Amino acid sequence: MAAINDLLRQIPDTSLRNRLEQEFARISKNKKFGLVFEEHIPECTPLYEVPIKRGSTVAQKTGHINDVYTVLKLDGDVALCRNKATGNTENIPITELVSVAQFGEPIFPTLQPIDSVENAPDSNLWHAVIEADNYHALQLLEYLYPKKVDCIYIDPPYNTGARDWKYNNDYVDSSDNWRHSKWLSMMQKRLKIAKRILADDGVLITTIDDNEYAHLWVLLHELFPNLTHTCVTIQHNPGGTQGKKFSVTHEYAIFSYSAESTIYRKQHTGGDVYNLRRWGSTSGRYEGATCFYPVILDSNYNIIGFGDLLDKELHPTAQVEHNEDGTIYVWPIDKNGIEKKWRYGRDTVESVKDRMFIEKKGDRIEVILRRESEPPKTVWTDPLCNAEAHGTDMIKSILGGGFSYPKSLYAVHEALTFAVSGKKNALIVDFFAGSGTTLHAVNLLNSEDDGNRRCILVTNNEVSDDEAKALKKNGYQPGDIEWEKHGICRAVTWPRTKYSILGKRDDGSTLTGEYFTTQTASNEIERSFYQLGFVDNPSELTATAKSKSSLYSKTRKERHNYRNH
Template identity: 45%
Template sequence: MALLQDLIQQIDDPALRERILQETNKLVKQKKFGLVFEEHLPECTPLYDVPIRVGSKVARKIGYVSDIYTVLKIEGSAVLCDRRETHEQVTLQMDEIVAIAEFGEPIYPTLKPIDYVENAPANDLWHTLIEADNYHALQLLEYLYAEKVDCIYIDPPYNTGAKDWKYNNDYVDSSDAYRHSKWLSMMEKRLKLAKKLLNPKDSTLIVTIDEKEYLHLGCLLEETFPEARIQMITSIINRKGVSRKGNRADSNKKEITQFSRVAEYLYFVMLGDASIKKSEHNMLDTPNNRIAETDGQEQVGWLSMLRRGAASHRADKPKHFYPIFVDHQKRTIVGVGEPLDLSEDRKTVQSVEGIDIVWPMRTDGSEGRWQLKRETFIAALHAGTAKLGTYNRKQNRWAINYLNQGIKDEIAKGAIIVEGKDEKGALILKRVTEKLVEPKSVWNQTPHNASEYGTTLLNSIIGSDKFTYPKSIYAVKDTIAMCVSSKPNALVIDFFAGSGTTLHAINLLNAEDGGKRRCIMVTNNEVSADESEELTAQGYQPGDCEWENLGIARHVTWPRTVCSIKGNNIEGSPLTGTYGCDVEQYIEIEGEVTDSETGKRIRGKVYKKVKLPAYPNLADLKMSDGFKTNAAYFKLSFLDKTSVALGRQFKELLPVLWMKGGAIGKCPMVDEGDLPNMLILPMNKMAILIDEIYYPEFDDQMALYPEIQTVFIVTDSEPAYREMIRNYNGKDCYQLYRDYLDNFRINTGR
């Protein structure tokens, strides 16, 4: 542009020069720097619960929802419609069409209860699944949780062209000059709403993607979140690789071989003070391809069972003098003898071939005693807190080791981590030190394998072939833990919920560290392309039960949620296995090695490959145990604005108010008939004054339940509302229905 302006300045005619400069400046202002794409016209959402009237905008249930008609006349089941694109007038049947909402129109959403699973009645933690177009769900969530969300994790469609589900990866429009435009437009609108949900002082957005769109997504994130710190991670999700074949771009159409895909990418968008936690794992090294190392961490020392110092002789505690029998070949303890009286000679205990007898003998040859009495030592062996130590060839004796109470206290406090047990049942321990490391930008973790811990796990819960390419539950857990491990009460949202891995992972994370993080998932209920064709051939349409029951929300996401919480599969049988995720690792043991100088075989440290839990804290959590938590399933519906303003749809709005109050306790319901004057709900930590003339009684009730945190007042008078909440400092107060209506009126023109 600078060169162009220099050339313009060389024009002799001042009027012409000025005119060209003006037009050039207009072009400069119109120029969009950064990511350039065609911004698509608004999307549309079918509103199956909204009645169709004259003037309604509708679309065919079978067809494109963006092919819009306006209702001109209704006679019985026949509906005369004007098609927007061609103004052709056609008569359609009422059961063929559905009311629609276009992008940017003011909407008045509510949540229609569908189902719930309650596996912890005394627990006030409730997760939620919302069946909805995620754009309109995000609008509702903005009203509920603006700037209150700690982490958003999304796995959006990768725009590969596959047609397995809606948001079906096919975001290439034939009218686009740029094949990425439609996908980028779809993502941009949702990311702008997501930004309004995130806490600007400390929160993180995580987006997974593959090579099809990672460059464009990165630019879009930079434009949408210019104030954020953004990093991209490469994560190995399938070491075997996924074959990538394609055709040449020219007319030859010859198939060519491409690199096999083993990884995907994760963008971390960190706002405010958000940071990634340091860990003892750098996420790059994996037990599969290295010998286990301490990374500078101190090993836990086992203590000798032989008593030393004061009161260390046999006579000091005769009950602590007993033989321990060791199979020399197998190098394991095979028995524990009875204590001997002081008058009994230890030589009376006869040896058996191949079995060594180990006594508590002092270095000067005198008889000592063990640290633990016989019964305590046997219990320690079973618990893994006692074990056979090394064999001293020179002294021809075995060491016996144990863990004292101090070590056990450190384990209880978390200063020492139990990583599992070795092949002989002894605990494998590692001391936690302050030397933590920053995770690296390439992750290579066995539990992140999407095939084994995504597809196989999901199929074991809900059956095979119901969802393609689910994420590894451990990959999602580890990813989110990077951001919320220090936030035990974090609010996490996933608005591309898919198979429901995120909520499953949050439950796993809570089980691992005792947190009470809450998860909100959003997914639509579209069926696959093949199922759509089959259902249509059978005469079914979207909205029919037969159609809806095969949608992703009802067929995959919710069944997985229910089953994983209850601990059984879709058939009702208990799930098998634990969440510890046993993987092959190398451990250090005593064995025979070759001396590098003499070439002789001697006893020394060797490494053995064994299967140990990758997550020791979850090793005892059986999948059949499920999770002590609860979840509610809602469908996004829409209300008539006038009815809301008049207070006629309070019952329909109650789930929305419950969510705005933090979704604490089971969602309340009101019986059919006249509404009560007020609702005092201490179990939900919320209260609603429905009839303002009963404010004095309401105020008295509020005084009885100080735990109530959220207050709704139904009144048309702003001064009256301010007067009524004057005593509720520190509580979250809202005026109905003005607060609700004003929020969604703002949605116009987005």
């Protein structure tokens, strides 16, 4: 129906066009149940490097990409063109034309090197950033990597109506009655090819917000009926975006995976610990018949084993018992002398011995457990998922300029961890690459575990709506060097990739800051400690005297552990 809308606008007879539009509006009110959307006019892709010759399919650089012509004749710098829709002919300067490929036409894609960066000459690890229409790039990847991609991570346009994405060379905004249908048509075509490159045990991760979540959820079930789809809610904007009724703080990541896929567990850092002794409700000794026994230590306070269950009529003499043979018994008794129980029964506690360590607190000894790995939760509230602090601000610090709605590096890193942390040679593809966060996250993951994961990014080189207007005002057209250097791939994706790999910018300046990772490091930091004076009667102090109660301070150096790379 959207295609009919476009065709109706081309009818020169105003009266006929109005009558047909009215009749079409009446017919289009008929609804069908379920996910129904239009295929829309076939997509077209400009091919700026392809020379124009007789018989070429072309469009005007500053016109609508779907308003296509056939070149009938070349006469010097002018082409005689016939409009495919109206049949009208006109002479158009060749400099104002661009060759186009229409959806469904056979293509023969090739890769033309533009730039490269190398940071480890002895490594066989190579990533790729492909500047292209992602549909055609996917056709190439289907030929190169059929069923070989371990993870596809995509962050498609959210279609908020804020002129934030293009479809058929036009920005789609909230006034477009077909914007949801256009979005679904665009996604369906690409996901169909993505399905053919995803390995049988691969994982597809798609991020989205409420604008298209419901539609995407149904589309994924329709295209991938044999996969399980799990939705994760991510708090990416803790401050919230102020709406009329609610302040929205979240977006979604949909994980699509098969029975053969592995969703890897999260490994905790050394600081994630808890007491072996239970507390709170149902933590009493007699609420766990097999959980009251001694943890046995040697004289150096090393855990050497576990004693037998104590008969329910018997009681330890203390929380810590020193035996004649030099061993030490530690019982699950809290600081109030109440007998509790251990978290693990006597028959299973041996399995977690390697995660235990001792913590002495005066006369007490606590048995502490390092937390084991755990599966991903369906709600992520980690501050590292904050897209402003670890997305927008990070890109500003790297490039010196901004980018609309970048992902938090750590939110993408977290998602990839669950998908490929156990596959050190995984191939990851992102065909909505945006600012290049996915490749950045792959490099971060590789640095943590010495992985050799490869990443392929695909992005076009579109300029923003505002930049396009300014460039046109200055006489530039798509395909001009001055125009193309402002495109997303050449101005954002590639520079970020290059700078983050080398650790420096083109001007030689060093990137500052540290990454948060699962690695730990020791660092000396200075902290100030203040000693306060004491008085016999604080109520006699005036407000001025209270503000001056700090007598002196001293500074000392401490060793501090933090996650760092």
